[in-house]
Amino acid sequence: MADKGADKGAENRARQHIDTATGVETVGHEWDGIEELNNPLPRWWVLTFYITIVFAVGYAIAYPAIPLLDRGTEGITGWTSRGQLAAETKVAENARAATRSAVGTTPVEQLPSKPELMQLAVAGGKAAFRVNCVQCHGAGAGGNPGFPNLNDDDWLWGGNLKEIEQTITHGIRQPGDAQTRQMQNMPAFGRDGLLTAAQIDDVAAHVRVLAGKDPASPASARGAEIFAANCAACHGPAGKGNRQFGAPNLTDAIWLYGGSRDTIAATIGRGPAGVMPAWQSKLDPVTIRMLAAYVHSLGGGEDFAPVAAQPQAAAHAGR
Amino acid sequence: MPDAEPTGDVLLYARRKAVFPKAVTGKFRRIKWAVMIVTLAIYYGTPWIRWDRGAHAPNQAVLVDMAHRRFFMFDIEIWPHEFYFVAGLLVMAGIGLFLVTSAVGRAWCGYACPQTVWTDLYQHIDRWIDGDRNAQMKLQAAPWGAGKIVRRLAKWTVYLLLALVTGGAWIFYFADAPTLYQQFWSGSAAPVAYATVAVLTATTFVFGGIMREQVCIYMCPWPRIQTAMLDEKSLIVTYKDWRGEPRGSVKQAAKSDVPLGDCVDCNQCVAVCPTGYDIRKGPDIACITCALCIDACDTVMQQVGRPRGLIDYATLEDSKAERAGAPPTSHLKLIWHPRTLFYLAVWSAIGLTLLFALGTRKHIDISVAKDRNPPFMLMSGGEVRNAYTLKLRNMENRPRLMEIGLIGLPGGVMWSDDMPRSAAARVLRRTIPADQPAAIRVFILVPRGTASQELHFALRALDSEGGSDVHEAKFDAPGDEE
Numbered sequence: 001m002a003d004k005g006a007d008k009g010a011e012n013r014a015r016q017h018i019d020t021a022t023g024v025e026t027v028g029h030e031w032d033g034i035e036e037l038n039n040p041l042p043r044w045w046v047l048t049f050y051i052t053i054v055f056a057v058g059y060a061i062a063y064p065a066i067p068l069l070d071r072g073t074e075g076i077t078g079w080t081s082r083g084q085l086a087a088e089t090k091v092a093e094n095a096r097a098a099t100r101s102a103v104g105t106t107p108v109e110q111l112p113s114k115p116e117l118m119q120l121a122v123a124g125g126k127a128a129f130r131v132n133c134v135q136c137h138g139a140g141a142g143g144n145p146g147f148p149n150l151n152d153d154d155w156l157w158g159g160n161l162k163e164i165e166q167t168i169t170h171g172i173r174q175p176g177d178a179q180t181r182q183m184q185n186m187p188a189f190g191r192d193g194l195l196t197a198a199q200i201d202d203v204a205a206h207v208r209v210l211a212g213k214d215p216a217s218p219a220s221a222r223g224a225e226i227f228a229a230n231c232a233a234c235h236g237p238a239g240k241g242n243r244q245f246g247a248p249n250l251t252d253a254i255w256l257y258g259g260s261r262d263t264i265a266a267t268i269g270r271g272p273a274g275v276m277p278a279w280q281s282k283l284d285p286v287t288i289r290m291l292a293a294y295v296h297s298l299g300g301g302e303d304f305a306p307v308a309a310q311p312q313a314a315a316h317a318g319r
Numbered sequence: 320m321p322d323a324e325p326t327g328d329v330l331l332y333a334r335r336k337a338v339f340p341k342a343v344t345g346k347f348r349r350i351k352w353a354v355m356i357v358t359l360a361i362y363y364g365t366p367w368i369r370w371d372r373g374a375h376a377p378n379q380a381v382l383v384d385m386a387h388r389r390f391f392m393f394d395i396e397i398w399p400h401e402f403y404f405v406a407g408l409l410v411m412a413g414i415g416l417f418l419v420t421s422a423v424g425r426a427w428c429g430y431a432c433p434q435t436v437w438t439d440l441y442q443h444i445d446r447w448i449d450g451d452r453n454a455q456m457k458l459q460a461a462p463w464g465a466g467k468i469v470r471r472l473a474k475w476t477v478y479l480l481l482a483l484v485t486g487g488a489w490i491f492y493f494a495d496a497p498t499l500y501q502q503f504w505s506g507s508a509a510p511v512a513y514a515t516v517a518v519l520t521a522t523t524f525v526f527g528g529i530m531r532e533q534v535c536i537y538m539c540p541w542p543r544i545q546t547a548m549l550d551e552k553s554l555i556v557t558y559k560d561w562r563g564e565p566r567g568s569v570k571q572a573a574k575s576d577v578p579l580g581d582c583v584d585c586n587q588c589v590a591v592c593p594t595g596y597d598i599r600k601g602p603d604i605a606c607i608t609c610a611l612c613i614d615a616c617d618t619v620m621q622q623v624g625r626p627r628g629l630i631d632y633a634t635l636e637d638s639k640a641e642r643a644g645a646p647p648t649s650h651l652k653l654i655w656h657p658r659t660l661f662y663l664a665v666w667s668a669i670g671l672t673l674l675f676a677l678g679t680r681k682h683i684d685i686s687v688a689k690d691r692n693p694p695f696m697l698m699s700g701g702e703v704r705n706a707y708t709l710k711l712r713n714m715e716n717r718p719r720l721m722e723i724g725l726i727g728l729p730g731g732v733m734w735s736d737d738m739p740r741s742a743a744a745r746v747l748r749r750t751i752p753a754d755q756p757a758a759i760r761v762f763i764l765v766p767r768g769t770a771s772q773e774l775h776f777a778l779r780a781l782d783s784e785g786g787s788d789v790h791e792a793k794f795d796a797p798g799d800e801e
Contacts, residue, residue, distance in 0.1 A: 115737060122736075140692030151706075153740070154699040252699035253767075297736040299696065299706060299762045304739040 099124070104286040108161045111293055112304060118293060125294025128287050132279070141298055145257055146274060153300040154254040156246045156274075157181050160303035165292035169285070171278030172246065180278060182246045189230070190269025197269075199226050204265040210239040210251050213259065246274075337459060338532060338595035340442055341452035341587070345614025354430040355439060366491035370394075375716045375753035383493050389754075395677060396754075398714060400684070407673045411666060416541070417548065418662040422654045424554040424632075425545055429609035432541075434534050437527035438593060440481060448474045452590055478528040479520070485527075486519025532594035535607055542604040549602070551635040554653055556608045558588075558599045558630045561642040569623055581625050588612035588630055598630055608632075683721065683751075684712035685778035687792045694795040701767040703796045709759050711778060713751035719780050723747045726775035728765060728794055736760040748781070763794065771796045 017026050019037055026035040040046075060066060063075040099120050103111070111118045129141065136147040143149030148156060157167045167181055174180040189195040195203070199222075206223030208214040228237065234247040241249035248256055256274075257267045279288055295301075368380035370393055377384065382391040390397040390405065397404050419427050428435060448470060449455045461467055490512045491499055502508035503516075526534050535542060549555060563582030572579040582599070589597045591612060596605035598612050616630040637647050690706040698704055713719050724746045725731055734743035736759075743764060751757045763774075774794050779787045 112737065118737070138693075140690065142693035142696075149693075149696070151693065151696045151704075152698050249699065253697055253701035254699050297760070299704060299736065300698075301736075302739075304737075 096124075100286045103289055108165045108289050108292055109303075111161065111289075118297075121290045121293035122297045124287070125290035125292070125297075128283070128291050129294055132283065133291070136276075141295070146272065148256060148274075149254070150295050151298045151300060152254055153302075154249065154252055155243065155300070155302070156248055156256075158243050158302075159296075159300055161292055161296050161301070164295050164301075165289060167276070168288050168291055168295075169278065169280045172276040173273055174275070174278040177278045182244070184245065185273035186234070186247075186271040187230075188269065188271030191271070195226065195230070195268070199223075200265050200268050201261075203227055203231070203268055204261050207239065207250050207264050208259075208261060211253075211259065212251070214261075335533060336595060338593065339445075339452045339455040339459070340593045340595070340611075341590040341615075342446055343591040343611050343614050343618075345611075345617060347610035347614050351430055351439065351609060351611070355436050358431055358433075358436055363488050366488070366496040372396075373716045377495060379495055381492060382495075385493060396714070398712070400712075401680065404673060404677065407669060411669050411673070414662060414666045414669065418659065418666050420545060420548050420553070421656060421659040421662050422554075424549065424556075425542075425606075425608040428535065428542065428545075428607040432607075434526060434539070435593075435607060435609065437481075437485065437523060438531045438534075441478065441527045441531070442593060444474065444477050444481065448477065475528075478524055482520040482523035482528065483516070485523040486516045486521075489519050490515050532605065535594060536605050542607075546604065552653075552656060554632055554634055554650065555602055556598055556606055556610055556613065556630065557633040557635060557638050558601070559628070559633070559638050559641070560599065560601075561638070563599065563629050581620070581629050583619065583623055585619050587615040587619055591615040602635075681786055681788055682714040682784075683719070683778055683780050683786045683788055684710075684714070685723070685776055685788045685790045686710045687776050687790045689792055689795075695797060697797065698764065702764050703767070703769060704762050704764045705794050706760060706762050707776075707792060709761055709776060710756055711749065711751050711759070712756045713753065715753065715784075717753050718750050719753075719782055720748060720750050722779045722781050723749065723761075724777045724779065725763070726777050726789070728763065728769075728772060728774040730769060731763050731765045731774070731794070733761050733763050735762070740764070765794070765796070769794075769796055 017028060017035070018024070019026050019035065022037060024037045024039060027038045029036060041049075060073070061075065062077045063079055064072050065075065066073040099117070102117055103121050103124070106114065106117060111121055129137075130139070133141070137143055137150055138147075141150040143151075148154075153159070155163070157163060157172070166179065170177045170179040170181065172181040173183060173185070175183070187194055189203075190197065190200055202219045202223035203226050204223070205214065205217060205220040206227050209216050209220040209224075214220070227235075227239075231239075234245045235241055235250055236247075239250035241247045248254075255263075257263055257272060279291075283291075365381050366379065369378050370380035370391075371378055372391075376389075376396070377391060379391065380393050382389075384391065388399045395404075416427055445455055449458050458467060458470065487503075490503070490508075494509075494512070499508055499512065503512060530538075560580075563580040565577070565579050566582040566584040567575060567579040568583050568585075572583075588599065589595070589612075591614070592598070593609060593611065594605045594607060596603060598606060610632065613628075613630050613632065617627040620627050620629055632650065633641070633647060634653060637653075641647050686709075688708045688710070690708070694705070696704040696706070709723065711721060711723070713721070723733075725733055732743040732745060733747060734740050735747060740762075743762075747759075747761065749757065749759065772794055773791060775789050775791050777787060777789045779785070
C-alpha cells in the first residue's frame with residue numbers, strides 16, 4: 001500500500017511543475033509569469049474541518065437550526081432555550097420548595113422565633129425586593145421623594161411584620177381592594193381652592209415650628225389656627241400623625257416630600273396621595289411574606305417578640 | 320545521536336526508542352526499593368489515619384475539605400483566609416527541591432518523583448509478565464499471535480488496575496476515606512470523585528505505562544531547570560572516562576597494542592537504565608541519577624576483578640581531581656556547599672516563619688463590611704444610623720461566647736437586625752457555632768450632630784482561653800446642610 005502510494009506520488013510530482021526557487025510544486029496556473037505555490041492545508045486541519053461539517057449536519061438535525069418562512073426547524077431532540085430555562089427554573093424551585101413551604105405555613109409575626117427560617121426569608125425577600133421594589137424605593141431601600149425610605153423608623157402604615165405584610169399585600173389606595181390602605185386622600189388645599197396661598201404659607205410655617213425647625217412667628221401663629229381646623233383631624237393636634245390614615249408624623253426629622261418651607265407649602269397645595277400596587281395580584285403570598293421579613297430587617301422594624309431579644313447568631317449550614 | 324547524524328534539515332520530532340531496562344541488584348536498587356515502599360505507603364496510607372478533633376470537626380488526619388473550605392493536617396486546621404500557609408508550604412517545596420539539588424543533585428528525579436516511582440512499578444510489571452529485557456525485546460519484535468495477544472492483554476489489564484488504584488487513592492484526601500470508599504463502590508459518591516479517578520487513572524496509565532521516560536525528557540520542566548542549577552560541583556552520576564576509555568572487552572585488551580581502559584563495553588549500564596540513556600556520553604537531561612548503572616557497573620567490575628566506581632556518584636570536579644591522583648571528596652563534605660547552606664537557611668527561615676505564624680495565629684476573627692447604599696440613615700428623632708455586616712469567625716472546635724464592642728464613636732449604640740432598637744448597647748454578645756463563621760447585621764446609632772469618623776469593632780472571646788481581634792470601620796453622617 002505505502003509503496004504504491006509513494007510510486008503514485010512520484011509520478012504525480014514528475015507531471016507537475018516544481019518551482020525552482022522554493023522546491024514547492026505549483027498549482028499549474030500561470031498569469032503573466034506569476035505562478036501560485038501549492039501548499040496544502042495540514043491534514044489535521046482538513047480532518048478537523050470535515051469533522052465540524054459532520055457535526056454541523058448532526059446538530060442541524062438534532063437542534064433548532066434552519067430558519068423557514070414563519071418559523072424554524074425544531075430539531076428531533078425538541079430542545080428549546082425556553083424549555084431549558086423552564087427545566088432549570090423548576091430545579092431551582094424544587095430546591096427552594098421546603099423553605100418556601102416553611103415560610104408559607106409560619107405566620108409572619110412568628111418568623112423571628114425561627115432565626116434560621118427568618119434568615120432564609122430575609123434573603124428571599126432581598127432578592128424579590130431587587131426585582132419588584134427598587135424601581136421606586138431604591139436599591140438600598142433608601143427611598144426617593146414621595147417613596148418612603150424603608151430603613152428608618154418612621155412608618156406611615158405601621159412597622160411590625162404583620163402591618164408590613166398587609167401593606168405589601170393590599171397596597172396603598174388601590175381601588176377594588178377592600179383591605180387596601182386608606183382610600184381617603186389628603187385634600188389638595190391649594191389646587192382645590194380650600195386655602196389661599198397666603199394661608200398655605202402660614203400652615204407651612206406652623207409645620208416647621210411643630211418639627212422644631214423654626215421658632216414661632218406671627219405667620220406660624222396664624223398657621224396654627226388653620227392647622228387646627230383643617231389638618232389636626234388626620235395629623236393630630238400636635239402633628240404627630242396617625243397610622244390609620246397614613247398621615248405622617250410632622251414633628252420628626254423625616255420628610256417624605258421634603259422639609260423646606262417651600263416644599264411643605266407645595267405639598268399642602270397639591271395634597272399628595274401616595275400609592276403602591278396591591279402586590280397580591282403579582283406576587284405569591286410566600287414572596288410577600290419574605291419581602292415583609294426583609295423590609296422589617298432593614299433596621300426600623302417594630303414589635304420584636306420577646307424570644308427574639310436573646311438571639312443566637314445565625315449559623316451557616318452545620319457540618 | 321552519533322548513529323543518525325542529521326544532515327541538512329534538523330527534525331524537531333524524534334521517534335521514541337523503546338526502553339527495556341534490565342533487572343539489576345545492588346546498593347542503589349535497594350535504596351530505590353526502600354524509597355518506593357516509603358513513598359507509596361505515605362501516599363496510600365495517609366488518608367486512612369484517624370485523628371480525633373472532637374465533635375465538630377472531621378476525624379481524618381489529613382483532609383482537604385473542599386465543601387467546607389478547610390484543610391486539616393493533624394493538629395493544624397487551615398481556613399481559606401489563611402491560605403498563605405499553603406502558599407508558604409508550596410514555596411518551601413520549591414526551595415526544598417533547590418536544596419536537594421544543591422546537596423545531592425537530581426535525587427528527587429532518581430528516587431522520589433512520582434513519575435519515577437510509577438515508571439519503576441510499571442517496568443516491574445513488564446518484567447513480571449513478559450520477562451526481563453531480552454524476553455521483552457523478543458516479544459516486541461515477534462509478530463502478533465495468540466501468545467503475544469494474551470500477554471499484551473494481561474499486561475495492559477494489570478497496567479489499568481495499577482492506574483485505577485493510583486487514581487482511586489487520590490480522592491480519599493478530599494473526603495472522609497472510609498465513607499467515600501463505601502460510597503465509591505455503591506455508586507453514590509459525588510460525580511467529581513468518579514471523574515477525578517477516571518482522569519488520574521488515564522494519566523497514570525499514559526504517563527507510567529506508555530510515556531515513561533519521555534515525560535522526564537520532554538514534558539517535565541524540572542530537568543530543564545536542573546541544567547541551569549547543576550555545575551562541576553554538583554553530585555551527579557559520572558562515568559569516569561579517564562579511567563574507562565578506550566573501551567574494550569577483556570579479550571580485546573589482551574590483544575590490543577595500546578593499553579585499554581577499565582570499561583569492558585558490556586553495555587550493562589545502558590541495559591539497566593530506566594530512561595535508556597548511555598551515561599558514558601556524559602551528563603544529560605535523560606539521566607535522572609537513579610544510580611542503577613552504578614549497581615550494574617560495580618557488578619561487572621567485580622566480575623572482571625577491577626575496582627568498583629567506574630560509574631559513580633561524583634562531581635565533575637572530583638572526577639578530574641581523582642584522575643590527578645587526589646582522593647575523592649567524601650559525599651558528606653560535598654553536601655555542605657555554601658550554596659546548599661544558603662538554600663537550607665532560606666528554606667528553614669520560611670519554615671520557622673510559618674511555624675511562628677501558626678503558633679501565634681488568632682482563633683477568632685472579625686471583619687466588617689459597611690452598607691454603602693444608603694451610606695447613612697436619618698432616623699425620625701434626627702439621629703443618624705449606619706449599618707454594617709460583621710463576619711465573626713470561630714476557629715475552635717466548640718461553640719464560643721463572644722462579645723462585640725464598639726471602640727470610639729462617643730454616644731454610639733449598637734443593635735442587630737434580630738433584636739429591637741430598644742435593646743441597643745455598646746456591646747453585643749453572641750454564641751458563635753463551632754468551627755464556623757457567623758454573619759450578623761448590626762446598626763449603629765449616634766445622636767444628631769455627630770460627625771463622620773472612624774470607629775473600631777472589637778471582638779473578644781468570653782471564655783477562659785480568651786483571644787480578641789479588632790477591625791476598623793467608618794461611620795458616615797450627613798454634612799451640616801441644615
